[in-house]
Amino acid sequence: MSTGDQDETLPEAFWAVARHLRHLSREALAPWGITPSQLRAVMTLVRHGTVRLSQLSDHLRIAARSTTEVVDGLQDRGLVERLPDPNDRRATLVRLTDQGTELGAAVLSARAAEAEGFFSRISESDRAELARILRELRG
Numbered sequence: 001m002s003t004g005d006q007d008e009t010l011p012e013a014f015w016a017v018a019r020h021l022r023h024l025s026r027e028a029l030a031p032w033g034i035t036p037s038q039l040r041a042v043m044t045l046v047r048h049g050t051v052r053l054s055q056l057s058d059h060l061r062i063a064a065r066s067t068t069e070v071v072d073g074l075q076d077r078g079l080v081e082r083l084p085d086p087n088d089r090r091a092t093l094v095r096l097t098d099q100g101t102e103l104g105a106a107v108l109s110a111r112a113a114e115a116e117g118f119f120s121r122i123s124e125s126d127r128a129e130l131a132r133i134l135r136e137l138r139g
Contacts, residue, residue, distance in 0.1 A: 024118065028110050032103060037062075039107060041070050042079065042096065046104040050095035052085060079103060 008016070022036075029039060037060075044059045045051065051059070057067040071094055074080040079100035085091035096104065119127050 021118070024114055025111075028114050029107070032107065034103070034107075035073070037066075037070050038074055038079075041067070041074060042100055042104045042107070045080065045094065045096045045100070046108070050083070050093050052088075053082075053092045053094055056094055074100065 025036065029036065034042070040060055041056060044056060048055075048059065053067060053071065054064065056071070057064045060067060060070075062070075071080060071082070075082065077099075078097055080094050081097055083093040083095065085093050119130075122130070
């Protein structure tokens with residue numbers, strides 16, 4: 001550790017690691033040509049299955065208009081499809097296509113390998129403690 005690193009504040013160190021992880025994530029996503037916003041939507045659909053467009057907005061914590069743009073891009077690529085909600089004719093459901101499900105699985109696998117490489121620099125016990133701390137901070 002250099003002298004400059006020792007003077008770095010906790011927030012500075014945290015944001016430096018966050019920037020580094022974002023950079024690694026962008027590199028990992030490059031083969032699929034998917035944006036981080038689109039990936040968040042795909043991963044939400046992997047976790048929650050078919051959801052209303054409004055629910056997807058809530059999960060992503062973005063405006064409905066932004067969600068519509070993300071879903072449009074995914075639909076154009078054949079990764080999701082829109083369906084009428086059988087319980088509310090005003091609502092639209094969004095679900096992954098087979099291609100979207102395959103992409104989600106491939107990205108999860110690539111991210112797991114990326115994370116393993118990144119976090120392998122710290123011990124198993126430090127990883128567990130870091131995970132605990134991050135979950136607590138996330139609230």
